[in-house]
Amino acid sequence: MNKCLNLAMSWFRQTKSILRKDLQIEWRTRFAINMVIAFVVASLMLILFTIRADQLDPIPRSALVWIIILFASLSTLSRSFLTETDKRTYDLLKIYSAGKGSPVFSGKLINNYLFSLAVNIITFTLYLFLVNLSIVSWPAFLVILFLGTAGISGVSTLVAAIVSQADRKGAIFSILSIPLFVPMILLLTDLTKVAFVSAELSTETQSLWALVGFVGVMVTAGSILFDYIWEE
Template identity: 60%
Template sequence: MQWLQTTITIFKKDLQTEFRTRFGFNMVLAFVVSALLLVMFTLKAQELNPTPKSGLVWIIVLFAALSSLGRSFISETEKNTYDVLRIHAKGSSVFAGKLFFNILFSLVVNLLTFLIYIFLADLTIVSWAAFGVILIFGTLGLSGVSTLIAAIVSQADRKGAIFSVLTIPLFIPFILLLTSITKSAFVNGLEDGFTNDFSALIGFIGVTISAGIVLFEYIWEE
């Protein structure tokens, strides 16, 4: 019970901080809108074939995640509150609280991104089940990887650069899986390969979050 209360407290702290400053949300929203308009006018995404059109959105989502989700732990070291958390909370509670905040934040951003992109690119959702999978599990995967890497690099000197370098290689197989499932959502519907892609996606998320919890305990103690 105490672990859960601590986790909720950390989640509320990050949520209240974001509501008070709105820095992260405003920054990522401005990036998403600018990137979407750039894609629409330069690549003419609305005129592309449905297959590349359905996967193009993940490039925007990926870089939006890189620009915002890494601040979960990095902001603690910048504000010199990392040691305070270490004194009053267990490592697993801190990681879980940060992860839940990143999931909520990423879910809102991803939902807005997809809604705007579907409207601008004139896409039609063929399979709502596949769309729900990419939205929910895509958010879980992005948040899991970002929270894990942010925890690792939070003590480094050049946090932003190291975060991007370490995160992108982990995101590549994840984005490829999401692109395939996105094709099912907007083009092919639930086809034979959907089950395999979905199973691989679940495995990736499970390994990432489990590794994050295990590795963060070591980072926290050190």
């Protein structure tokens, strides 16, 4: 019992160290957050003035926000592991984590989740204001916000780890991650319609459980596969 507790505490401390390192780096440079906010604002202005998003029907208007979030994620979340190889600190990361892969993946995943959550809250706030939408079901909105963020973070962290040792990392990241993002975006679109158009979350129970399963599979698969990636 004590051995299991010690292992759990050791894992927690290493995960917290990786998370703290990434948060400190981002806070010091603020490169990713500034870039993604500029991208989100530019995208919102583009859809507002070119396709007149504020004049669309409520259902397509409510789903359009996930396209912005998807491409914002593609532009920034790949950095979780790619910066380690670009700056040649991947081996130092192994030393930092005492050679264990699980705390590294967990720390990177939590960092991506917190980053994505902040960006998504900003995006939704600006989007709702600009296209004149209102939230009619807060439970549905909170579900899509937290589960959608978890799904995006899980896919991005897993794919970034896989392609971190490859050439042309950015292109490979987009190619591998988009097929994984598509089913999740479709599920989120159905649930977003509930949050902004109809107030009955029970009408989309199948989509809700499918999204929960998708997020669970992505996070579990990432945790399992990363050990093999880490040893390469």
